Amino acid sequence: MRTIYILWLRQIKKYLRSKSRIVGSLGQPILYLVALGYGLGSIYAKGGGGSYIQFLAPGIIGMSILFTAIFSGIEIIWDKQFGFLKETLVAPVSRFNIMLGRTLGGATVAGIQGIIVLIIATFVGFRPTNLALIIPAMIFMFLIALLFTALGTAIASKLNDMQGFQLIMNFLVMPIFFLSGALFPLTGLPKIIEIITKINPLSYGIDGLRGTLINAATFSLWTDFTVLALVTLACIAVGAYFFSKIEA
Amino acid sequence: MLEDENIIEVRNLTKKFGDFVAVNDISFEVKKGETFAFLGPNGAGKTTTIKMLTTLLRPTSGNIHLNQFDVVKESNKTRHSFGIVFQDPSLDTDLTAMENMEIHAALYGLPKDLYNKRSEELLNMVELWDRRKDMVRDFSGGMKRRLEIARGLLHHPKVLFLDEPTLGLDPQTRNHMWSYIKDLNQKEGITVFVTTHYMDEADKVADRIAIIDHGKIIAQGTSDELKQKTGQTSLEEAFLSLTGHAIREQAGESEMKRMGQMWRGGKR
Ligand SMILES: Nc1ncnc2c1ncn2[C@@H]1O[C@H](COP(=O)(O)OP(=O)(O)O)[C@@H](O)[C@H]1O
């Protein structure tokens, strides 16, 4: 327990101390909200979709959680390079607890990031339809955060430097984002795209956010929750396995 | 069979990185309570061996027992038995000195009061107590090294591994560290496994020395035994006569080194 807590705390402290990282990582979601929200708003409304900002904000919240979470997981590569990872790997505690502490810490950071983006979204006109559902929305945010931090951990456990990072961004993270329904509705898509979006776990996260924040889920909230929870558990299991095999 | 008094037993240990053999079929044992030194030049395979002994690297072949545990198969249990000061940096530079100490204490389950007492004592020893709230990233290389040592001594394990601990340390801290470790060794019976390429250090602190070169253990014994065996009067000369080269290789010595290898090959 103490292991999980201290490694969780470490991630939080490091996050709170890097003001530039916090500000920097908010730039992108703000740009998307403003540029896409205002830029495509009228087309979307003409197409009969209603308010695009309402539709877009949950997607952008999901996006910023996705990026922050993957990044938190990938941080293991730095710990490998700067050597701190060794300090934890030789300690008389289970590797699972080490992995869990780090992952929970990274997920908390990503979750906080999501909440900050939610607050920012209200400044560009986003209005949650039911404030009572903010708590379930936060549960979805945290699940998305946990899932992708664990995925980042699993990937980073297999990498020794940042060389592969660009590859992962371009061929995994960006597709996960663009094909998740974050920017457009998941209805009336070509069959192949539809299949991909159905496999993509982020689709269920963003759908869950839409369900709770603007009462517009495509699937049911229970489907969203169950799929997310199961994939999260699977990612933690795979991440913990790869992490336990790290050599330094 | 494991002899009870051996806390470390290594049999035919080999580590290959691709085709390169970093540690080549070495065997040795370390007795409970002794200070054992691995003496060898850079690249001899000292760190690679320590990494295998401390569960960080999987051996290519051979086996290791530490405190009666099979290091590969019972890695979790093994980790309860040792502490280590790494040769390479292992601090989190985005945290303060004290926070690095705290994480170590938590990982090793140190009770709060013991932690408070020891961290103050150790940080004073390495003269970092006044800087404990500063970020490690602002420390000089020497300060980081001192912090690594203080952190490594926070908990008192059965076996303490020190990988070139005094590299880059000032003589004063070096002395403080060794007297602290000597004390641990005597009062708590902690076994010390140290690697070094300083002759005088090995000579002074170690009960027994293994000389390692190019991944092979060439000779082992007490400093006196090594001198006797080679008919030399100093450990330095003994080393030279065993390996065919000085521990700090000068440029242009490779020819001599090759001859040394042939000589060793012939002798075995
Ligand atoms: N991960 C690795 N991959 C490839 N070669 C390595 C690796 N680690 C160490 N080596 C090589 O193994 C040899 C022994 O290294 P090391 O154990 O660090 O020596 P020492 O600690 O005695 O200076 C060196 O030639 C080094 O370059």
Ligand SMILES: [Mg+2]
């Ligand atoms: Mg070394």
